[in-house]
Amino acid sequence: MKKKIITSAFSNLYTDQRIEKVCGTLYENGYEVELIGNDWNGAEEMRRPYLFSRIHLASKSLKTAYFEFNWKLYHQLIKKADRNTILHANDVDALYPNYLIAKKLNIPLVFDSHEIFSEMPAIQGKMSQKLWRYVEKTVIPELTWMITASGSYGRWFEKKYGISPVVVQNAPRRLGFNIDIPQNNPKILLYQGAINPFRGIDKVILAMHHTENLLLKIAGDGPKKQEYEALVVSEKLQSKVEFLGKLKPEDLRKVTLTADCGMSIEENGGESYFYSLPNKVLDCIQARVPLILSNLPELQNIKNQFDVGELIKDHQPEHIAAAINKVLAKGRDHYQPELERASNMLCWENEEIKLLQVFQKASNAFGFKQ
Known part of the structure; x- marks a missing residue:
């Protein structure tokens, strides 16, 4: 049976190039991909070759939007995930619902940490920092498959939580360069x-x-x-x-x-x-x-x-x-x-090889077949 991957992120999806490249690579390599984001800060029209949806958020503040998204994402995943599903959570603000559903259904979860979410400047010293640190501390040591965006991030997670993420840098696709360098003035x-x-x-x-x-x-x-x-x-x-x-x-x-x-x-x-x-x-x-x-x-x-x-x-x-x-x-x-x-x-064609290896291992460990 064709493997299904449900990718989720607290994102309006439109400008998130990492998620676009990851989902594109997985789709092109035979996975059935479904992407879930939200409409926080708008939901511009976009086209993708795979299914995608945006959860509507009524919240007026970011703090309550996080809670609303996680609650609604959990219920979306309950409806959409089955025993042939690999869950793919992007960043800590989408991790906990995926973790709960993965445990409930005994299915694989791949976590992609684009950054060290609990150490972002915007939440330094705030109550939300304690919340995200709690989620990290509770879930990350339990994970089997994790990727992150830089070698330094990988070493930080290994030292902090004892997990060794696979580093998949957020490089663009290889760009053939055949233009004349402009002579700008200024x-x-x-x-x-x-x-x-x-x-x-x-x-x-x-x-x-x-x-x-x-x-x-x-x-x-x-x-x-x-x-x-x-x-x-x-x-x-x-x-x-x-x-x-x-x-x-x-x-x-x-x-x-x-x-x-x-x-x-x-x-x-x-x-x-x-x-x-x-x-x-x-x-x-x-x-x-x-x-x-x-x-x-x-x-x-x-x-x-x-x-x-x-x-x-x-x-x-x-x-x-x-x-x-x-x-x-x-x-x-x-x-x-x-x-x-x-x-x-430093191009996506090199990085996607590592990405596919992670999902292949997740598939194999749970008895999925290519």
Whole structure:
């Protein structure tokens, strides 16, 4: 019988590229995939070759939305899961209902931790942090199959909970590179991703005072957007900083290809940030765009393996500008050989092999047949 996988996540699904790639790979390799998300923050129209649905959430606050989603997800899983099902939970905020149903039906559960959820900056010191730590402590040591998004995350979970996750980096699919590198005037520095605290965005805005003939483009949305827009105005940098808003993934890829320099200068906003390998790094590598990088473990590891950009000394605006100016002085052409080498290694085609091995082991252990 064809294996069924129910993938669930506290997500509106539309912009979650990791879940899209994972479900696509599983579907293309013969699994019957059903994806469950929610309509928190909207439910934009999307098409997928497999079944998907979004749980409607009536909650007005994120705190109550989590409880509502977990309650409704449990009841969805009760109806949809059977003895031929592998459950696939994405992040701790979808884990507990999957764990309960997996125990109830004695079926496999694969957990994908995109980050260290209990150590995210947004919940530091809050009651919700205690709740998510409780879920982690209760469920994760009981798991057999777990994947996570960086080697540093994997080592953290092993030390904390005694489980060794398989590392499946959130790399994009291999992008054949056959475009002419644009000769921008002014040059373009690109930030892409959520406009959240600890991303170094406010620091790079201030760094624009120390650059010439450069335009900073900020693609994304988030809780800090208005504050950073106001910072641009107060610093009189409107001619040097442009906010592009939230772009569709396919539109963002086109913008990335045009940049002279990307950036991933996350600050140490807690262990989830400290040990992360941000998507934007791997996206820029596939677009063959050099980066400025902060000195966090996974970013330093990339730089040690591949000369794809420059590390910033610290988050002082002058030092950020120095790294930007160094990249621009060398030019995008200079970094192409190393970016090409990195793009061949850090791509989804390599990562999905490890993903499929995990689901194959889960299938075999519960008597499923290919």
